[in-house]
Amino acid sequence: MDIASNNKAIKLKVRDQLLQCHEMTTKVQQLLSQDGSDLGPAKDLVEKILGSISDTISALDSFEPISPSYLVTAAEGSQNASCDNDGKLEDSGDRLWKKSETWTVESTVLEDTFSWRKYGQKQILNAKFPRSYFRCTHKYTQGCKATKQVQKLESEPRMFSITYIGNHTCNTNEVTPKIKPCIHHDEIITDSEEIQSPSLMISMKEEEENHHHGSSTESDLQLVWQEMLVFAEEHHHHHEAVYGCGETSTSINGLDSADLWSCQQFSV
DNA sequence: TGAATTTGACCCAC
DNA sequence: GTGGGTCAAATTCA
Secondary structure (H helix, E strand, C coil), rough: HHHHHHHHHHHHHHHHHHHHHHHHHHHHHHHHHHHHCCCCHHHHHHHHHHHHHHHHHHHHHHCCCCCCCCCCCCCCCCCHHHCCCCCCHHHHHHHHHHHHCCCEEEEECCCCCCCCEEEEECCCCCCCCCCCEECCCCHHHHCCCEEEEEEEECCCCCCCEEECCCCCCCCCCCCCCCCCCCCCHHHHHHHCCCCCCCCCCEEEEHHHHHHHHCCCCCCHHHHHHHHHHHHHHHCCCHHHHHHHHCCCCCCHHHHHHHHHHHCCCCCC
């Protein structure tokens, strides 16, 4: 494995660590919810931590598109079960792009740091809830190919299965964003009765693959983490515009749409 | 009035 | 033929 591939493996490892942090924080949140005493500030803090972790994961995913050769095993469920070296799928660049950069998040939190435009909704066979289709708002202005699909989980209607297809290639700094106040996770959570106990689980088979094949060590992990912190500090102002306040209300719209499912169609 | 969402129609892979 | 994904006109929203 070359240096670049090793760094990417380490980056995935870092994200895996973040996911574990998110899960542990979620458990703390559940414990706090069970406690009847006044722990409002603590709960708020936990929700902010969860939001920060989710943002970090999203930012980590979006900083650098992961090469198809590296994520050739990326898959999610039966839909992408054929993410092997199937020649039929690899003769098209677009299909290759899709099959190689697909991952799924199961979360009660629909928001992320990007701007999405809903372009369709379908009732899926044998599925209780419809699936919504979103594309990047900058698809036509910047040719960004990122899309996502959102569907409620039958087993846990409060949660959504969010499938991201492709990394963002858009540069939100090059467009004139609508200046809006910062939107924080706690505000979004507060705004929706659906959102009570954020729980994030990412299923990425390519991560498991790379865990096995990668040569990363704990010391490597610490070094990368320190580099990420330095990088984040150095680019704080830049990314604040991208991931903090500069973007439009992307997932808020998604949240509204998702809530409409339950309000208008399913009366959950 | 422009942007975003909805939804039926269409396309394509299986 | 069927089902999933996308398109685009109509509608709604801010």
